[in-house]
Amino acid sequence: MRAIYRLALLSSIVLIVVLAVWYRSEHLNRIAYPDLQTSDQQQAFNEQQAEDLVMTIELFLSQVKLDLLHWEESLTNNQNEAAWIEEELNNHAHIDGFASYELPSETLIYEHGSLPEDSIDKFQRQSTSGDQWLYSEPYTSRGTKKMVVGLENDDEFFISEVDLSFVEHYVKELASLSDNNGNFFIGNSGLDLSFSESEATVDELSARRKIPELKWDLYLSSELENTTKEEMKKGEVVVVLAEEVEPEKWAEDHDVFLLDQMGKTVVVRDLTKEADEMMNQWDHDPSVKYMEPNYNFKKQTSNKASTSSKPIDLPNDELYDFYQWNLKQMNLEGVWNETQGSEGVPVAIVDSGIDPEHRDLQERVVKGYNAFENNESYFDDNGHGTHVAGIFGAVTNNEDGIAGVTWNAPILAVKVLDDEAIGNSFSIAEGIYWATDNGAKVINLSLGDEHDSEVMYEAIRYAYDNDVVLIAATGNDNVETPMYPAAYDEVLAVGSTNQNRERSFFSNFGDHTDVTAPGEHIPSTFPGGQYVMMSGTSMSAPHVAGIASLIRSQDEDLTNEDVYEKIRVTADDIGPAGFDRYHGYGMINASEAMNW
Missing domain, CATH: 3.30.450 (Beta-Lactamase)
Structure with missing residues (x-):
């Protein structure tokens, strides 16, 4: 059989x-x-x-x-x-x-x-x-x-x-979540998908594929980006108030709605004004220590043979052998002989949430937080976070679905992105603080934008100072522009590679790039008990977060900088000799990192 x-x-x-x-x-x-x-x-x-x-x-x-x-x-x-x-x-x-x-x-x-x-x-x-x-x-x-x-x-x-x-509707739903700017599976009405040419908007940019088993012809096209991106939440400003100032009273005196609060850092809203207009009004307010727009951030979605000895039992998950090239490429099979992860190394997936009922994840998620509602409702109504979580730590050896990078690390599901996988600097900061305070040893951030937010950086610094390993995706625009939080010095920035151990065409680059990891055609979990393929640096980051978790499982005394050093020094140099801005230190090698 x-x-x-x-x-x-x-x-x-x-x-x-x-x-x-x-x-x-x-x-x-x-x-x-x-x-x-x-x-x-x-x-x-x-x-x-x-x-x-x-x-x-x-x-x-x-x-x-x-x-x-x-x-x-x-x-x-x-x-x-x-x-x-x-x-x-x-x-x-x-x-x-x-x-x-x-x-x-x-x-x-x-x-x-x-x-x-x-x-x-x-x-x-x-x-x-x-x-x-x-x-x-x-x-x-x-x-x-x-x-x-x-x-x-x-x-x-x-x-x-x-x-x-079911599958036709399902795939069309996925396509409707695609972005025409390389950030795969984000809401975008500019993309057209159909299974017949008569339905499709076919032009010179259209991608066409045949699906012979179903006798379908898939047509996918999208227009070139010509709209202005919403860079910040309309009418919202993040304000850091002086210690003696009462936030509720300040908001009332300034005729703004107090939307959220984290100590003396608040988010206030006035939808009749632009953020810059509000900030200009308060420029000389002595009760204000610092302020910035509430920037939008979004998810970052878009084979070398193992030389390690094989474990006694390879994963028996049904999709492992033939689909999970990504785990084999990182030389993980030998690593699982040494450690499969530890329950003492919780990892936070700071993203759009996780489907708590997915059979490949429900045993792994131990706790969750919704930064928008300040409660435990972390259900993923987009799908991005569930996909990221599965790459990191799907239940392994259950003869079902996929295998995860780590098999035992508990997952903290932190919802900071909405149903369109868009969040803001304040919600992301709240999620990072919560994850740190709830014991996360590793935080995965498959999200970002070009805004250097002081509020978000303070949260990053808080996690880093508490010895948390921070992993982030570099982005999928094929540009050198630094994306945050990946570009912060306290964060390990991860780009994407393909099956041929080459940088993905969409992967952002720059001197802040630390390493690369598999990011194309990655199978993983999706809400509703499903499994889908996605591509993007969002998929690359949890591979590295998983390796970081395994490293910390093997030696709990290592600091976050020790973990960063292991990952960088042992990466396979796949570009120009030494560090380069396209690949960083190279493609992650799990076996070398564990044994260095």
Whole structure:
């Protein structure tokens, strides 16, 4: 049966290889990254996003097939597993029914759920990837797009009906969250996605991909950036008041609404005025020590063989072997022999929250905080934080989903970004303070912007002075402009690399860049019990946060600077000799870092 598992994923491997060959031939020949023209860069962003979406669909189909194989194996080995299979079917909304037949008589052995009467007759074609999976043509049943998937194996044959409207809607929802400026999966109405040319807005920048199993053609396009970015919260100012000043009274006297408070640091709002106008009015106010606009910050989303000895048991998670190239590239397999993380090293994911019900995360999240509401409601209504958290620490060896970099470190879910993955300097600062005060040994910050906020820096400094390791993403605009918090000296700044150990075309650079880590086509958790592919330096940062957690698990006496030094000194030099502004000290090497 293990052979069938490998066979089931052959189509996935072929797709990844095809995409990798295409990516290398189309992208790498032209990437002297800083010299990309605007239109070329926009085309590259569109193509990158299209690849992620296609691979997400392939990930969905592979999971369907793996679930069917798992159920069939359980049913074959133990007929009493029928009740468990029924429960599994009820938990998989996209699979309507499952049936098993004995061959060659086609005698029905087991059936549960909804299946069309002519299920077997519907099979018209085999997989285009050369494996033994069979597919029906997509069809409509009671207004819903569906298809039948099956596999014949020696003396048995089993089939399932899959709801395609689910995946089509799901992928379109992902696309609607995409940003046309390289910050992948952020709200943006300028992006168009469809599965037929008649629906699509097709132009010279469009990315087109075929999905042969579903007979879909995916078209993705977006216009060049031509809008002014909202750099700050309208009518909001962060004010640091003198010690003797009472915030409520000050706000009342100045006719502004006291929106939030953290000691003598407050956020005040007057939506009838611009932030600069308010600050000019208070420029000579003796009760004001410092003030700045409440800047907006957003998430930063956009194979060398291991020389370490392999652990006795590699992760048995269903997507590990064929999809998680990123963990293998960092030489993690040997590291897991030495440590898999410690419950004494809590790590805070300061982001859009985390889905607390995701089966690959619910055992890992021990506590959470919502900086907007000052409560424990950390549910992720965007998806970015859940994806970041899964990379760092998904439940491993549960025969499901993905493996995490660290297997045991508790996760603190800190929600500082809203449903569009946008936050502000004050909410981020609150989240950092909370994480530090609640025992975080490592903080991951897959967010940022070019604003050097004093309020946020004070929080960064507070965490650093309390010996917290701070990891942040450099950003996805292919620019040298420093992004904060990544550009602060107290933070380890992480850029992105691809499967070929080369800097991603979108990855920001500069003298503040410390290291790079995998950031393209990274599979991870997503709200609703799902798994998707995403790309961006947001995905790179939690890889490094995971390594930092493992280092601190191995030696609790190391300071945050000791951890930074280990990571920098042991990175693989993949660019010009020595430190350079595109790769920093190089690509992170977990095995070397742990043993240095």
